[in-house]
Amino acid sequence: MPEVITQSEASASDANLDLESLAADVVVLAVKAGASDAEAVAREGDEFSVDVRMGQVETLTESGSRALGLRVLFGKKSASASTSDLTPDGIRQLVEGAVALARITEEDPFTGLPEAEEFGTIPGDLGLSFDDVYSLPGEERIEWARRAEAAALAADPRITNSNGASFNAATGRMALANSRGFAGGYRTSYAGISAAPLAKDGNGQMQRDYWSSSARRLRDLESPESVGAEAARRTLRRLGARRVPTQQVPIVFAPEVARSLIGSIADAASGDSIWRGASYLAGKLGSEIGVSGLTIIDDNAMVFPNGVGGFGTSPFDGEGLPSRRTVLVEGGVLRSYLLNTYAARKLGMKSTHNASRGLAGAPGIGVGNLYLEPGRQTPEEITAAIPKGLYVTSLMGFGVNLVTGDYSRGATGLWIENGELTHAVEEVTIAGNLAEMFRSVTAIGNDLVFRSSVAAPTLRIDGMTIAGA
Numbered sequence: 001m002p003e004v005i006t007q008s009e010a011s012a013s014d015a016n017l018d019l020e021s022l023a024a025d026v027v028v029l030a031v032k033a034g035a036s037d038a039e040a041v042a043r044e045g046d047e048f049s050v051d052v053r054m055g056q057v058e059t060l061t062e063s064g065s066r067a068l069g070l071r072v073l074f075g076k077k078s079a080s081a082s083t084s085d086l087t088p089d090g091i092r093q094l095v096e097g098a099v100a101l102a103r104i105t106e107e108d109p110f111t112g113l114p115e116a117e118e119f120g121t122i123p124g125d126l127g128l129s130f131d132d133v134y135s136l137p138g139e140e141r142i143e144w145a146r147r148a149e150a151a152a153l154a155a156d157p158r159i160t161n162s163n164g165a166s167f168n169a170a171t172g173r174m175a176l177a178n179s180r181g182f183a184g185g186y187r188t189s190y191a192g193i194s195a196a197p198l199a200k201d202g203n204g205q206m207q208r209d210y211w212s213s214s215a216r217r218l219r220d221l222e223s224p225e226s227v228g229a230e231a232a233r234r235t236l237r238r239l240g241a242r243r244v245p246t247q248q249v250p251i252v253f254a255p256e257v258a259r260s261l262i263g264s265i266a267d268a269a270s271g272d273s274i275w276r277g278a279s280y281l282a283g284k285l286g287s288e289i290g291v292s293g294l295t296i297i298d299d300n301a302m303v304f305p306n307g308v309g310g311f312g313t314s315p316f317d318g319e320g321l322p323s324r325r326t327v328l329v330e331g332g333v334l335r336s337y338l339l340n341t342y343a344a345r346k347l348g349m350k351s352t353h354n355a356s357r358g359l360a361g362a363p364g365i366g367v368g369n370l371y372l373e374p375g376r377q378t379p380e381e382i383t384a385a386i387p388k389g390l391y392v393t394s395l396m397g398f399g400v401n402l403v404t405g406d407y408s409r410g411a412t413g414l415w416i417e418n419g420e421l422t423h424a425v426e427e428v429t430i431a432g433n434l435a436e437m438f439r440s441v442t443a444i445g446n447d448l449v450f451r452s453s454v455a456a457p458t459l460r461i462d463g464m465t466i467a468g469a
Helices: 019-032 088-104 138-153 224-236 255-268 271-275 341-347 379-384
Strands: 003-008 037-053 056-074 077-083 159-178 183-200 206-208 211-215 251-253 296-299 325-330 370-372 388-396 406-417 420-433 441-444 459-461 465-467
Touching (some): 019 037, 019 159, 037 138, 077 088, 138 183, 255 325, 255 370, 379 420
Parallel strands (some): 003 056
Antiparallel strands (some): 037 159, 296 325, 388 406, 420 465, 441 459
8 A cells, every 4th residue: 555645734714824914913913022123934835746666656645734933033132933833822822932032042233134125026927836736637646757667667678676756746835024014925836757767787786866857837847758768868877887996087077966066165155154264265255266167146036038937036035135146156256155134244244135044043045046157068078078087977975074175075977988988987986175176177068957946067177086996
């Protein structure tokens, strides 16, 4: 029997709950309770998820939830609380709890809401929500997962097993309000499909890989058959994997792993890391940190030509400041840090509108749609120029030290010999230092595709060390 999970905290009787009004009402209650300032965030979401393996449903999940978070301030004291109990009594306890905590916390001279004139929201439709993600009947959603797995299994007789396939769909709503006059909200949607086959070589050794597709609307998903076929191709190319000797050779990062390098730059440029002195980029504004072809942008207002917003797009950030485009690195020069209001005040700067927000706690710092601008070379041209090197297709571990920039991660990929991809490589570690790596970028591909909120094209870096056999 498949595992069926149903979970709901939202009843049909309040299906049309006005989240913006709810958030605004809670702010009023907090101010009446004595808070000098307050902000509330309300979230609602539902999700469908199915996992199949060898054609059989293993897990089927349908869930819905609602929750409310509140942050209150008494001058320079602040505290927060959250609840999923949206009854009058639950909301009363939320306000009372947050107010009581705020009265006994220590003062922080940098805490507080943004100034009233800073708030705003991007008008118009940003293409964040589409009804078609739930347009498939339940049985068809299951069938899409089965089709993806079946396509992978049928691709080659060496694919004998599967880690499964999945189909997911979700919608959500978010609202934010504060005591300085801001109130706003938006809806989102998501659909995704994936497959993860297993292949066995002639010696009985097994390899696995996966592929997935995700989109804000169903019609933008890759077909189940193409997802399964690509997952099979990626799995088959890992057969016969072996270690290579320790050496220094050019490393080519495939787009799906190059994006993690760009994410490391964003982490190092986060205002929280900067004011704590916990980043190798501290004090480097205006300095050259990479090659002249390196331009990294964070754009939380991005809408693609087809009218669909990016996965990191929203009309306002986690503090109610209007979303915008920020050039992080331009021509290799660090132009900006990523800041929310708190970090900006600590550094004597202005917010870059990069506040992120959960239900509880103070706003954090996050990215919108973060990407490395593409170059002009095709991935094939980049590989063809390398007599000997490693094409990295996956990374393991979290070996990035943002304080020193030291980088060391487990890797698998394909060996490059005379400009051609030859055999698979596994059980190696690649190492370098971020400060040196971004000055040693020798090629940037033209294959930028957004599969998540962080994206990068193919990237070649010279001078790194492979630790292998």
